[in-house]
Amino acid sequence: MKSIKYTLLATTVAxxxxxxxxxxxxxKKYGIDKxxxxxxxxxxxxxxxxxxxxxxIITHAxxxxxxxxxxxxxxxxxxxxxxxxxxxxxxxxxxxxxxxPFQTGQSAYDVLFYGxxxxxxxxxxxxxxxxxxxxxxGMKDVTLNYRxxxxxxxxxxQYPVDGDRHYLKYRKDVFDNAENKKKFKEKTGHELAxxxxxxxxxxxxxxxxxxDWAGDGKPHFGSAEVTKRDDLMFSAFISRAAAYxxxxxxxxxxxxxxxxxxxxxxxxxxxxxxEMFVKAKRYFPPGGDSFxxxxxxxxxxxxxxxxxxxxxxxxxxxxxxxSAIRNKVGAAPLPGSRxxxxxxxxxxxxxxEPSYAPYITWGWTSAVAKASKNKDMAFDYxxxxxxEANALHDLQIGRFGVNPYRNAxxxxxxxxxxxxxxxxxAVPYVNTLSGMDKSxxxxxxxxxxxxxxxxxxxxxxxxxxxxxxxxPQQALDGVAKEWTQIVAxxxxxxxxxxxxxxxxxxxxx
Amino acid sequence: MSVDRGxxxxxxxxxxxxxxxxxxxxxxxxxxxxSGWDVAQPGLDWIGLxxxxxxxEDTRFWESFARLAVMAIxxxxxxxxxxxxxxxxxWRDVRAGRFxxxxxxxxxxxxxxIMAVIWRTVFHESLGPANDLLRLLGIAxxxxxxxxxxAMTSVIIVEVWQWTPFMFLMLLAGLLSLPREPFLAAxxxxxxxxxxxxxxxxxxxxxxxxxxIVIRLIEASKIMDTVYVIxxxxxxxxxxxxxxxxxxxxLRDFQIGYAASLSFTYLVIMAISLTIIAKVLARAMIVKDxxx
Numbered sequence: 001m002k003s004i005k006y007t008l009l010a011t012t013v014a015x016x017x018x019x020x021x022x023x024x025x026x027x028k029k030y031g032i033d034k035x036x037x038x039x040x041x042x043x044x045x046x047x048x049x050x051x052x053x054x055x056x057i058i059t060h061a062x063x064x065x066x067x068x069x070x071x072x073x074x075x076x077x078x079x080x081x082x083x084x085x086x087x088x089x090x091x092x093x094x095x096x097x098x099x100x101p102f103q104t105g106q107s108a109y110d111v112l113f114y115g116x117x118x119x120x121x122x123x124x125x126x127x128x129x130x131x132x133x134x135x136x137x138g139m140k141d142v143t144l145n146y147r148x149x150x151x152x153x154x155x156x157x158q159y160p161v162d163g164d165r166h167y168l169k170y171r172k173d174v175f176d177n178a179e180n181k182k183k184f185k186e187k188t189g190h191e192l193a194x195x196x197x198x199x200x201x202x203x204x205x206x207x208x209x210x211x212d213w214a215g216d217g218k219p220h221f222g223s224a225e226v227t228k229r230d231d232l233m234f235s236a237f238i239s240r241a242a243a244y245x246x247x248x249x250x251x252x253x254x255x256x257x258x259x260x261x262x263x264x265x266x267x268x269x270x271x272x273x274x275e276m277f278v279k280a281k282r283y284f285p286p287g288g289d290s291f292x293x294x295x296x297x298x299x300x301x302x303x304x305x306x307x308x309x310x311x312x313x314x315x316x317x318x319x320x321x322x323s324a325i326r327n328k329v330g331a332a333p334l335p336g337s338r339x340x341x342x343x344x345x346x347x348x349x350x351x352x353e354p355s356y357a358p359y360i361t362w363g364w365t366s367a368v369a370k371a372s373k374n375k376d377m378a379f380d381y382x383x384x385x386x387x388e389a390n391a392l393h394d395l396q397i398g399r400f401g402v403n404p405y406r407n408a409x410x411x412x413x414x415x416x417x418x419x420x421x422x423x424x425x426a427v428p429y430v431n432t433l434s435g436m437d438k439s440x441x442x443x444x445x446x447x448x449x450x451x452x453x454x455x456x457x458x459x460x461x462x463x464x465x466x467x468x469x470x471x472p473q474q475a476l477d478g479v480a481k482e483w484t485q486i487v488a489x490x491x492x493x494x495x496x497x498x499x500x501x502x503x504x505x506x507x508x509x
Numbered sequence: 510m511s512v513d514r515g516x517x518x519x520x521x522x523x524x525x526x527x528x529x530x531x532x533x534x535x536x537x538x539x540x541x542x543x544s545g546w547d548v549a550q551p552g553l554d555w556i557g558l559x560x561x562x563x564x565x566e567d568t569r570f571w572e573s574f575a576r577l578a579v580m581a582i583x584x585x586x587x588x589x590x591x592x593x594x595x596x597x598x599x600w601r602d603v604r605a606g607r608f609x610x611x612x613x614x615x616x617x618x619x620x621x622x623i624m625a626v627i628w629r630t631v632f633h634e635s636l637g638p639a640n641d642l643l644r645l646l647g648i649a650x651x652x653x654x655x656x657x658x659x660a661m662t663s664v665i666i667v668e669v670w671q672w673t674p675f676m677f678l679m680l681l682a683g684l685l686s687l688p689r690e691p692f693l694a695a696x697x698x699x700x701x702x703x704x705x706x707x708x709x710x711x712x713x714x715x716x717x718x719x720x721x722i723v724i725r726l727i728e729a730s731k732i733m734d735t736v737y738v739i740x741x742x743x744x745x746x747x748x749x750x751x752x753x754x755x756x757x758x759x760l761r762d763f764q765i766g767y768a769a770s771l772s773f774t775y776l777v778i779m780a781i782s783l784t785i786i787a788k789v790l791a792r793a794m795i796v797k798d799x800x801x
Binding site: 092093095096099103104121228229230231285286287288289290292295298299304449450452453456460463464466467468469489490491494 | 740
């Protein structure tokens with residue numbers, strides 16, 4: 001009897017092991033290192049049968065987010081037998097292509113990939129993530145910031161697939177160079193160091209502007225920033241404004257006073273940031289005051305400029321295997337400020353150590369439409385898309401636009417072993433990114449209905465000041481006036497109710 | 510009666526198409542313009558003239574009209590001059606005339622958005638070939654896209670490059686259709702090439718010129734894709750045209766009702782302006798007594 005038991009046990013173990021090995025072997029053909037067991041794994045998804053059913057997905061154009069959508073759609077088809085139709089749309093069209101079917105009651109797409117800051121406009125049309133998916137190990141590992149980004153009120157309506165933030169990128173080799181340090185000290189009287197404030201950023205960028213500090217026979221420049229009006233410039237301005245306008249001890253709203261819904265966009269903190277932004281034009285490369293995101297990525301990633309700040313892309317481009325500046329770059333938190341506007345006391349408060357306000361900027365997210373007739377399949381697709389193996393695979397391909405959003409992504413060994421980064425680059429990178437999760441003075445996007453109206457209005461005002469058409473104060477007064485009108489049109493209570501969700505995140509409630 | 514019904518059957522498909530693709534969208538746009546349809550309030554409610562009152566105070570919209578006028582008139586004038594010049598060159602028997610005719614048409618055959626992306630690269634102030642060329646010639650680099658006047662010039666250059674072939678094609682077709690007799694008469698009377706051009710060619714081609722100019726003005730006044738790709742309306746609002754502004758309000762901000770009122774106002778203003786322009790051009794260009 002005992003021997004039969006042992007034989008049975010041995011057989012079971014052998015079959016299980018054999019099966020695991022066989023399946024692990026099979027799934028490696030999809031380009032992953034190893035399948036990670038769980039609800040969303042290759043193994044689990046391969047047991048689903050969606051033959052005869054069709055999943056419709058709308059996503060961004062290839063490659064950013066569009067390419068991984070295609071890749072995992074094909075894998076999903078092979079594993080489940082489903083047919084998956086993917087529609088690719090340029091970013092400028094994505095909002096309306098999603099919103100029009102929503103407003104007209106059509107069920108055009110089951111799965112949607114879009115910018116996470118549109119949650120205020122889309123949330124009423126989205127299906128909350130079912131409880132079952134919260135138990136997936138990958139979901140449990142999503143960091144606090146990106147759970148917050150995906151959540152509306154107390155419901156998660158967006159499925160986390162990406163993590164974005166703005167941070168400072170700089171040429172580490174230039175900052176470490178003894179000759180540069182000496183020259184900088186002689187010229188400015190200060191030690192050359194990675195800027196901790198926007199004033200220091202200004203000084204360093206000015207010093208390294210217009211001469212060949214890279215030794216390649218070409219002039220190089222101080223700073224590359226996203227400045228093209230309708231090409232995500234609003235996010236660059238928020239990065240700069242956060243330092244001056246987000247007071248660590250003042251709660252109740254960054255863009256608006258939550259109680260009164262009065263815009264704060266023309267208060268001294270924002271005005272000072274815009275003055276500094278206008279001043280920064282002096283150390284942009286030629287054409288730098290009309291740089292879109294692509295130009296900024298190319299300028300810093302291509303070695304033209306010393307510093308930059310925005311999404312991960314420029315850093316990742318600089319760290320591409322064939323990059324001339326691979327392992328010569330560094331990451332640090334966005335510069336802060338030693339004085340921050342206190343809107344309660346109407347005074348500038350001084351800080352001995354700079355006050356930092358990390359900007360947890362919008363990034364890619366995904367969701368399932370409430371009107372979808374394939375919600376089960378749609379959530380399984382998103383769960384599969386973002387499973388641990390796929391996420392680690394996608395993180396390694398810069399053009400995919402997938403950036404760290406799980407605790408596991410902040411393992412230094414992943415960046416050194418898998419991507420060949422020097423430890424001296426990987427450690428500050430991981431610390432900078434993960435450090436933002438620990439901050440208690442974060443700024444989030446204005447995730448309210450009509451967010452595009454608020455942001456295009458702000459971008460137009462900032463652009464007018466940058467072009468010298470108006471002074472920073474005049475330009476932001478104009479934006480504040482327009483914001484008041486937008487709030488009145490959409491409805492003060494409606495905007496306030498939505499904005500309360502943002503303020504709750506910022507106030508760490 | 511039966512004959513009339515028979516006629517109606519033949520006219521009906523055309524009428525249905527007309528209603529479906531012109532009248533219905535137009536009437537629907539007018540109706541939407543009286544609604545507050547936007548991102549937070551979907552649907553056709555009734556807010557009276559609110560959008561039109563808001564529009565009257567919208568300085569950004571009216572300023573965009575002024576820019577549009579500069580851009581459209583400037584680019585179409587240049588296209589006309591260049592197109593006419595090229596058509597006159599190819600009109601006469603020249604070597605490889607067919608080759609040049611096809612060559613001149615190539616820009617028009619390309620996709621505007623793709624060409625705008627290429628031109629944006631050309632004008633890139635750090636890496637673009639436009640500034641490389643200037644430096645080779647010993648001229649300082651120009652801020653093509655970050656200076657207001659130059660950004661406007663850059664957009665006009667792209668428009669002229671893309672649409673001069675249209676002028677060329679229209680005017681060449683016109684020149685080829687002109688009767689030979691007036692030219693023979695002018696030659697017998699001893700008129701030189703300039704006099705022949707001024708007193709024969711130009712007056713005879715004037716109706717076609719006016720048609721081509723008005724068609725191009727209609728198209729040029731809708732300029733959106735070139736602005737969107739090359740300057741995004743910047744620097745500041747220096748290259749923001751009416752159609753680009755309507756695009757931002759309608760499809761980016763999703764203020765559907767307000768954008769409909771902007772569109773309808775734009776349509777009315779353009780219809781009136783172009784009618785006046787066509788009449789002025791006819792008066793200026795068509796000479797009643799065109800004897801040599």
